[in-house]
Amino acid sequence: xxxxxxxxxxxxxxxxxxxxxVNKDTVLxxxxxxxxxYFTQLLxxxxxxxxxxxxxxxxxxxxxxxxxxxxxxxxxxHGLDYYIDGAD
Numbered sequence: 001x002x003x004x005x006x007x008x009x010x011x012x013x014x015x016x017x018x019x020x021x022v023n024k025d026t027v028l029x030x031x032x033x034x035x036x037x038y039f040t041q042l043l044x045x046x047x048x049x050x051x052x053x054x055x056x057x058x059x060x061x062x063x064x065x066x067x068x069x070x071x072x073x074x075x076x077x078h079g080l081d082y083y084i085d086g087a088d
Contacts, residue, residue, distance in 0.1 A: 007086070011038035018082055019046055026050040027077045031062075031085025032057040039084055044069060054080060 001009075018028065030040060040060065043053075044067045052070030054077065055061040056077045064071050074080075 007035040008038050009088075010035055010041060012085055014039055015042045015046075016018050018084065019049060021071060022050040022081070024049075024051060026081045027079070028053045029080040029085075030055050030085035031083070032060050033086040035086030036060070036084060037063075042065065051077075056085070 022028075026049075028043075028050060030036065030043075032055075039076060040063055044064075047067065047069040052072040054072050054074050055064065061071055
C-alpha cells in the first residue's frame, strides 16, 4: 500500500469515528495538509450532520467556502468538539 492510500484510509477512519459521535451542535476544527485534504473531501458529503467547522488556515477555509458547509470563527463557538489534522 502506497503512502497516498494510507492517507486515504486514515481519513476514512477519522470520518467514521467523527460521524459516529456528532450531532447538530458539533463544531469541528479542521487542520491543513495532504491527509487532512482527503478528510475534508469526504466531510462535505455530511455537512448537514453538524454545526460547522473552524479552519486552521486560509487554504482550508477556501476549500470549504463553496461547499455550503458553515465556516465558523473560533470566538463564535462554544469550543471545538473535535480537531482533525494530519501528522505528515
